[in-house]
Amino acid sequence: MNADLLTLPGGLPSGGALCGQCAAAGPTCCTLSPGQEELCFPVSDMERTRIVEQVGLVRGAFTPQANSRAFVANLARLFPRDRDTLARLFPDGGQHLRLSVDSAGNCVFLRADGCSLPSPVRPYYCRLFPFWLAGARVTAFASPDCLIHRQGRTVHRMLALLDYSEAGVRELHGRLRLAWGLPPKEGMPFVTPSLVRFRP
Secondary structure, eight states, X not given: OOGGGSOOTTOOOOOHHHHHHHHHHOOOTTBOXXXXXXXXXXXXXXXXXXXXXXXXXXXXXXXXXXXXXXXXXXXXXXXXXXXXXXXXXXXXXXXXXXXXXXXXXXXXXXXXXXXXXXXXXXXXXXXXTTEEEETTEEEEOOOTTOHHHHHHOSHHHHHHHHTOOHHHHHHHHHHHHHHTTSOSSTTSOOOOOOGGGGOO
């Protein structure tokens, strides 16, 4: 069994019921506003391979996207201490992969009852949302469309609603950073990135 598919600390849930409720209420975090595709988070080669191995190759599931300045600037807002590393990982003229969306901006894996991907197979960013790390502090994106955000209102209550732990969020955030070519924690020495991981 792939060690990456094991349950993380805090028992990160499948999210099936809540994901389905959110999809029914719509729009969800799985929907991009038209024209915002270039800002969508990247999918590393490891994350793509995991999806393909677990659910099979889905035609049109991944889209090559140019490393635009807006995209890199958006990542730099997420990782403010890693700007130089991000510039190396996503150089001008290069490309990265992202999840494809339909004409309405919905992720190709989004169904009426939520995400069709098993939770352990989803990209790390999807599994983390709506949580993030600001330095060492677990925080959450202010997303008015997020059902968990609307119901929980505070990070503590949102964590409880999803049965997440702060330790689990930190672990998952570190795995995301490694998958994207960053050191597991901010401020760690630069790790030479493997740019091939972002080639379609």
